[in-house]
Amino acid sequence: xxxPLLRLLALSAFLWSSPSHAAPEPGPTAVLxxxxxxxxxxxxxxxxxxxxxSYGYERNTTPFLDAFAKDAVSFDRAFTSGGGTxxxxxxxxxxxxxxxxxxxxxxDRRLATGHKTLAxxxxxxxxxxxxxxxxxxxxxxxxxxxxxxxxxxAGRGFEQILPKALAWLDQADPRPPFLFLHTxxxxxxxxxxxxxxPLPYRxxxxxxxxxxxxxxxxDGICASKLLAGLNQKARKGSVDLATYFTPEEVxxxxxxxxxxxxxxxxxxxxxxxxxxxRGLYDNALxxxxxxxxxxxxxxxxxxxxxxxxxxxxxxxxxxxxxxEHGGSRARGLVGIMDVAPTVLEVTATATPPGVIGTSLxxxxxxxxxxxxxxxxxxxxxxxxxxxWSLLRAANGDAELYDLxxxxxxxxxxxxxxxxxxxxxxxxxDAIKLSRQALRPNKAAQTPVELTPKVVEQLEALGYLQD
Numbered sequence: 001x002x003x004p005l006l007r008l009l010a011l012s013a014f015l016w017s018s019p020s021h022a023a024p025e026p027g028p029t030a031v032l033x034x035x036x037x038x039x040x041x042x043x044x045x046x047x048x049x050x051x052x053x054s055y056g057y058e059r060n061t062t063p064f065l066d067a068f069a070k071d072a073v074s075f076d077r078a079f080t081s082g083g084g085t086x087x088x089x090x091x092x093x094x095x096x097x098x099x100x101x102x103x104x105x106x107x108d109r110r111l112a113t114g115h116k117t118l119a120x121x122x123x124x125x126x127x128x129x130x131x132x133x134x135x136x137x138x139x140x141x142x143x144x145x146x147x148x149x150x151x152x153x154a155g156r157g158f159e160q161i162l163p164k165a166l167a168w169l170d171q172a173d174p175r176p177p178f179l180f181l182h183t184x185x186x187x188x189x190x191x192x193x194x195x196x197x198p199l200p201y202r203x204x205x206x207x208x209x210x211x212x213x214x215x216x217x218x219d220g221i222c223a224s225k226l227l228a229g230l231n232q233k234a235r236k237g238s239v240d241l242a243t244y245f246t247p248e249e250v251x252x253x254x255x256x257x258x259x260x261x262x263x264x265x266x267x268x269x270x271x272x273x274x275x276x277x278r279g280l281y282d283n284a285l286x287x288x289x290x291x292x293x294x295x296x297x298x299x300x301x302x303x304x305x306x307x308x309x310x311x312x313x314x315x316x317x318x319x320x321x322x323x324e325h326g327g328s329r330a331r332g333l334v335g336i337m338d339v340a341p342t343v344l345e346v347t348a349t350a351t352p353p354g355v356i357g358t359s360l361x362x363x364x365x366x367x368x369x370x371x372x373x374x375x376x377x378x379x380x381x382x383x384x385x386x387x388w389s390l391l392r393a394a395n396g397d398a399e400l401y402d403l404x405x406x407x408x409x410x411x412x413x414x415x416x417x418x419x420x421x422x423x424x425x426x427x428x429d430a431i432k433l434s435r436q437a438l439r440p441n442k443a444a445q446t447p448v449e450l451t452p453k454v455v456e457q458l459e460a461l462g463y464l465q466d
Contacts, residue, residue, distance in 0.1 A: 035347070048314075081376065096354075118340045134183045206259070231303060245297070312376050332363045338360050
């Protein structure tokens with residue numbers, strides 16, 4: 001373990017220690033186990049890659065993640081599957097794209113029968129399995145509980161989830177643990193402010209820059225509901241958010257978001273400290289990912305409804321057992337559907353036939369250059385290569401961006417490069433055609449019933465909009 005991380009863990013343990021949440025005294029000095037390693041998969045919902053220090057952000061939002069990166073492999077060009085929280089997390093746990101696993105955005109169907117989750121495969125290999133999620137879309141009703149001995153989707157943030165997870169880890173059980181954690185602490189909120197971390201984190205990056213003109217509400221509508229409603233109006237052309245919000249207000253919202261990132265990072269540091277106390281950290285396989293980023297008028301909207309890179313490029317950090325390859329960076333193109341096959345290979349668990357994701361170990365070990373292209377699900381959909389970004393709507397309208405000259409995807413060159421649009425469209429069609437026969441039919445998917453309470457919670461998060 002690196003010295004910076006050890007110092008931060010000591011600070012984390014001091015900041016977060018309390019009588020009610022005190023961890024048990026550490027046992028004898030841990031001895032690295034050969035196999036199988038403990039596995040911890042952590043999803044930090046809505047974490048934008050370029051707001052992470054180790055990914056180049058100038059603010060000190062993520063000191064614990066940055067220290068963890070010194071023990072992990074960081075993937076510079078990692079992308080979500082697209083479609084938002086629901087399909088992305090199912091892709092994470094199955095190694096399948098949304099068109100194949102069938103759980104797409106705002107889906108009324110759960111995971112198709114016949115598909116195995118990472119939890120199922122690890123449990124069959126001798127692991128004990130538990131999942132603790134922040135609810136939202138990551139709930140049992142869509143099939144996320146499949147393969148977990150224990151699955152709790154009642155808690156929203158790390159504060160509620162972490163004590164439950166630690167209590168589960170402390171249960172007497174000879175089997176190695178697979179622990180899946182998902183938190184909505186960074187996600188836009190449903191009360192007053194769109195991002196509302198506990199103090200002092202909420203105001204950590206605001207200071208005197210708060211314009212005082214935006215309190216998170218307009219006309220009695222607040223937070224996620226407000227921003228999602230404004231996005232609808234912006235899409236219809238009835239409002240221009242660049243003039244609706246002042247630059248100072250947009251910066252204020254961004255500052256609040258960064259405060260949520262800092263709060264979540266501190267909680268992540270607490271988790272790492274607790275794993276270390278239990279002798280689990282050094283030999284563990286730990287994966288940290290996000291399902292999507294967040295937009296602050298980068299392309300005219302707020303929240304995470306579009307498919308530009310600020311929304312689909314996500315942080316992926318993988319700490320291998322013993323810290324092997326720690327501090328290295330993998331620059332090849334990868335998708336979050338590659339996470340499950342990677343975990344299976346590291347744990348010497350067979351990957352079932354039909355899994356489309358591929359293990360990242362060859363890329364980590366410089367035996368592979370990564371993917372040549374990646375299809376990202378959405379409306380429009382996206383084909384991402386190292387050099388080009390193609391966005392294509394259902395009617396065939398396309399946007400093309402030259403990422404070498406325009407990494408922010410600001411200047412559409414589709415009209416000037418029709419040949420490239422055609423070539424990339426052919427690649428996109430070939431990928432979709434290869435998966436067409438794998439798509440589930442409705443008979444293979446059990447309908448999902450949404451209770452009024454769940455609908456209310458999803459609407460408050462900005463989902464289920466018309």
